[in-house]
Amino acid sequence: MRRDEKATLVERRALSPDASLLCFRSSFLASALRPGQFTMVRLPEAEGLLLRRPYSFCDAEPDREQFSLLVKEVGRGTRALARLPEGAEVDCLGPLGSTFTMPAPEHRPVIVAGGVGIAPFLAFSRALRAAERDATVLLGGRTAHDLYLREEFEALGMDVRCATEDGSFGEKGRVSVLIDDALAGPVQLYSCGPTPMLVKVAELARERGVAHQVSLERRMGCGMGCCLGCVVYTSEYVRCCSEGPVFDADSIQWDRDRHPL
């Protein structure tokens, strides 16, 4: 069941100079969403902006009737949303798309996230914690600013390891420098982030024979499976909004899918 819900912005928390965590109240979405799913957000009235924007649900607190979205300002749409005043209402259509699946009991979950790619994993980590599962969370970013929500994952008791390209926090380098160590023993990989990172993680996972679920970000027109604008290539073009956004990484033909966002 999907609905177009009015969600009220109850809190805006700056995470970095250009990223915020927006916390909304909607009892339906907060309890209906599953980790990995997303919502199509109608932007506040802003001149000339038309289409809704897809955002992965970042966190879910059904008891407080709240969910959150991680918004990084990269253009006019994201800016309009990120600067919404507290108390504002926005239309959020969802929950949409596929979900992460829990790892098999013998597999340790390893989450790999680049920048805002961390967004879908807070709700998922809560679900893992509720199932008394530990996870390793590998966070990567250009600088320390881009390692969003590190404390939240640590507070959940997850084993968080960081890498920054400029060496300002954690290991120096891309997040892939952390993977080798994290892949010891039977693991299940989960990843989200820039496409080159995902391709690299998918290659490593394939070499090691590690199962790997990936959450993909695409421009979307409708989010409902109708416009066919968000396709991803598997053995044919499939819809990121409906068959995804969470895919089995092995099903994706990355060489046919390296398009810029």
Place this chain on the structure above:
Amino acid sequence: MTKPDLSVTIAGIHFRTPLIAASGTFGYGTEYLDVVDYSAIGGIVVKGLYLEPREGCAPPRIWETPSGMLNAIGLQEVGIEKFVTEKMPRLCELDTSVLVNICGSSLEEYAELARILDDVDGVSGIEMNISCPNVHEGGILFGCDPNMAARVTEAVKKKTSLPVIPKLSPNVTDITAVAREVEAAGADALSVMNTIPAMAIDVETRRPRLKNIIGGLSGPAIRPIAVRLVYQTANAVQIPVIGIGGIASHEDALEFLLAGASAVQIGTMGFVDPSVWRKTLDGLEDYCRRHAVAAISELTGAVET
């Protein structure tokens, strides 16, 4: 005052409301079942079909422009066989008129699709896509030449007893020339208009925003152009015109009706607002009451110039 009659009849097809879902924006009809009030929808035009399935264009396929959306999907579709066996039975369960949009890379392909659909239960009519900007054979090529458009119409009419509705391209010097030719060839109504061929470029990378380079522009940005084309077309032909182009509210729908449309199609705004159908229909009913209009069909062409 009694409830205004919002139903319309076009080429013998009854539409319980004058709001029709535009081809390519409403999938195969059932994708929106849990979020859209289908009782506000008079008809559905399904995604364009060829004889065989098509893969469509490589991504990126969409880009937002001011009040508009640029797309080059390239008619990714399931092919007529799968449509008839898998999609059509589910469409039949909806209490709404179904128009099937057909495409072809040859005259023969259009004709064969029409022949097949003639026997399919639940199909109310055929919309002929002779205006897609994003396929490299057929599509818009058939729609830009009045003689070619007429030949396709004639070939399709010969193979079916269903009403045939060519969907015209705005990308022509004189839309009335195309409209008159397809009317003479037997078209039962016209859909005006398809998207406008358009382009956007990422100046940082110097690459086109769409992999296909050129796409079709839709949304409120194109509405005044569509209203003008409906006005011109409706004044040039006797057959009914269905207006399409960026309709987002009942005021927009009314502009098209007053310009000469008998019904309208909604496309891009259905992506943005699933409640656009109900809001638009309620707005039309309210307008009819305020203006003492007994039947919405009275408004067709009622612009005072």
